Amino acid sequence: MPELPEVETIRLQMEDELKEKKIESIKVLSDKPLKNVTLEEFAERVEGASVKAVKRRAKILIIELSTGDSLLIHLKLTGRLLYLAPSEPIEKHTHLIFNLNDGNQLRFWDLRQFGYVKLVSGKLSEAPELKGLGPEALELSLGEFSKLMKSKRSGKIKPLLMNQNFIAGIGNIYSDEALFYAAIHPERDVSALKEEEIARLYEGIRKIMLSAISYRGSSMDDYVDLYGKQGDFVSHHKVYRKTGQVCEKCGGSIKRIKLGGRSAHFCPKCQV
Numbered sequence: 001m002p003e004l005p006e007v008e009t010i011r012l013q014m015e016d017e018l019k020e021k022k023i024e025s026i027k028v029l030s031d032k033p034l035k036n037v038t039l040e041e042f043a044e045r046v047e048g049a050s051v052k053a054v055k056r057r058a059k060i061l062i063i064e065l066s067t068g069d070s071l072l073i074h075l076k077l078t079g080r081l082l083y084l085a086p087s088e089p090i091e092k093h094t095h096l097i098f099n100l101n102d103g104n105q106l107r108f109w110d111l112r113q114f115g116y117v118k119l120v121s122g123k124l125s126e127a128p129e130l131k132g133l134g135p136e137a138l139e140l141s142l143g144e145f146s147k148l149m150k151s152k153r154s155g156k157i158k159p160l161l162m163n164q165n166f167i168a169g170i171g172n173i174y175s176d177e178a179l180f181y182a183a184i185h186p187e188r189d190v191s192a193l194k195e196e197e198i199a200r201l202y203e204g205i206r207k208i209m210l211s212a213i214s215y216r217g218s219s220m221d222d223y224v225d226l227y228g229k230q231g232d233f234v235s236h237h238k239v240y241r242k243t244g245q246v247c248e249k250c251g252g253s254i255k256r257i258k259l260g261g262r263s264a265h266f267c268p269k270c271q272v
């Protein structure tokens with residue numbers, strides 16, 4: 001699933017390409033992604049609107065429209081947003097096409113169809129998708145991050161980092177990578193973390209995710225950027241999906257365990 005660096009990559013590109021552009025018309029090939037609105041209402045409220053800004057909260061993209069409405073887009077497991085010329089072939093699993101006044105199209109593609117496009121009017125802070133989210137992972141100071149970690153009495157660190165209501169934007173890839181950076185075992189209890197471990201984890205989250213954004217994210221499965229290009233951060237992964245490979249730090253072997261229904265990749269020698 002695209003995480004903060006992948007969604008932020010798309011946001012930056014969308015801000016470049018879509019800002020101030022008008023959505024002239026919409027073509028709906030499948031209304032599956034439209035979760036809270038009928039096709040007719042969607043078209044009526046979005047056609048003719050201009051894009052004021054493209055924002056992000058956690059892994060959710062927010063397109064603010066000139067009408068006061070916003071579109072919330074979650075790519076979930078396999079969603080893609082693509083900026084293409086109308087002459088490009090329409091691939092299978094393309095659900096929505098936004099025709100822009102610059103002559104190009106924004107297309108929403110989703111293989112497994114867990115992604116969504118929701119229309120929100122009024123206050124964004126009231127939207128249920130955004131309401132319970134924790135603080136943005138890259139917007140915390142060290143002091144705030146430390147306080148947040150200490151606010152939890154117990155819980156394994158890896159699932160906690162992935163809990164969007166605790167801290168927003170981190171998923172499977174970047175929790176594995178940040179914990180390796182900080183030399184913390186993914187099953188460690190948050191309450192047992194020392195101050196210097198919390199500081200290393202904070203540094204790891206920032207360094208790794210900011211670097212990942214500069215490489216336009218990690219293309220492991222279906223994620224590509226707005227131009228259909230793969231993100232190049234995968235070659236910088238140290239542990240994620242590297243089971244059995246050699247640990248760069250100690251020469252040991254990367255292991256994989258199941259943790260809370262998900263996989264955790266780590267070095268048992270480096271991460272205690």
Ligand SMILES: [Zn+2]
Pocket residue numbers: 247248249250251252267268269270271
């Ligand atoms: Zn190691």
